[in-house]
Amino acid sequence: MTAVRLEINGKTEEVANGLNVRALLEAKGINPNLVACELNLTILKRAALADTALHDGDKLEIIQMIGGG
Amino acid sequence: MTTTTPEQTFVSEDQGLTIGRYHLASRLILGSGKYKTLDLMRDCLEASGASMVTVAIRRVNIQDRSEASFWSYIPKGMMILPNTAGCYNLQDTLRTARLARELLDTDLVKVEVLGDPQTLLPDTEVLLEATRTLVKEGFTVLAYTNDDPIVARKLVDAGAAAVMPLAAPIGSGQGILNPLNLRFIREIVKTVPMIVDAGVGTASDAAEAMELGVDGILMNTAIAEASDPLRMSIAMKLATQAGRLAHFSGRMGRRDTAAPSSPVQGTISVGS
8 A cells, every 4th residue: 555645744654544543542552531622624523533544735723721821 | 626727717708709609719810830740740730739720732743742731730629720921913812712612622712812922911902802702601600910000990890700900921920010900990890700810029029919909810930930830829828818818807097107016105114
């Protein structure tokens, strides 16, 4: 399988073809319960992460909470 | 038989703060930024007695996952208030609020729209628009705003669940720069809580805000950048209570002259 090129948090990256968002998070050691994702400006429900396939050219934002006032 | 002291009675009379459908036992809300360590942050959050803590929403650092443990330092039972800090336009503000809702499964949001990076003063025009939109989407909006009574009134009309005027610019520690405006806002904002957010530098500032009759205070830097943050978090807790007690005590009138506190008769001065 060829790789697909994604933009993840503003950086271009090649990942294996056929990954869904949940699988990508797990491959990167990110706990899906501690982040929220937005794919091509659409917010993904956490329950839908495993059903959301990634395609070449997709823009994925992965956000978390950190300290702030 | 247990006896209740006046202090216990007066402190227990305070029913706390209600924001939309949320109830906070404490009138102090803390930020979670700028602490030297996460252990220190957790200790300060606990010691302050605060019921709610603000957090920022940021991109995950894919390479460095050290920030991932942040959530585990938030004391159990504390309400989390995500903010839109760092947003300078409507689109980013709405996007951040919606992502926060998905991330934290909450409708609470502190809407903060900055006008410029030097002063960090709010862009109240965009703030109003963001508030209207997010209220329609079911958010409980706590609106960080300027100390402008007219904007405060418009925020109430827009459906904000709390109006949060600044005491001074974010992180400046200048204290209350315009107490008159805060008084005007207090007269206008009657149906939802008025919370002073930003600019408090030390405990007397917190007490002064509460003496003005505001419902609560949100602060971050005053504690995080104190030399001893843990001690300051307790000072802020006490000052918030003290200011509220003073507000309801009915301050004495001001005189332009001195008035002796001890009887003027019966002194043993020579010649009397």
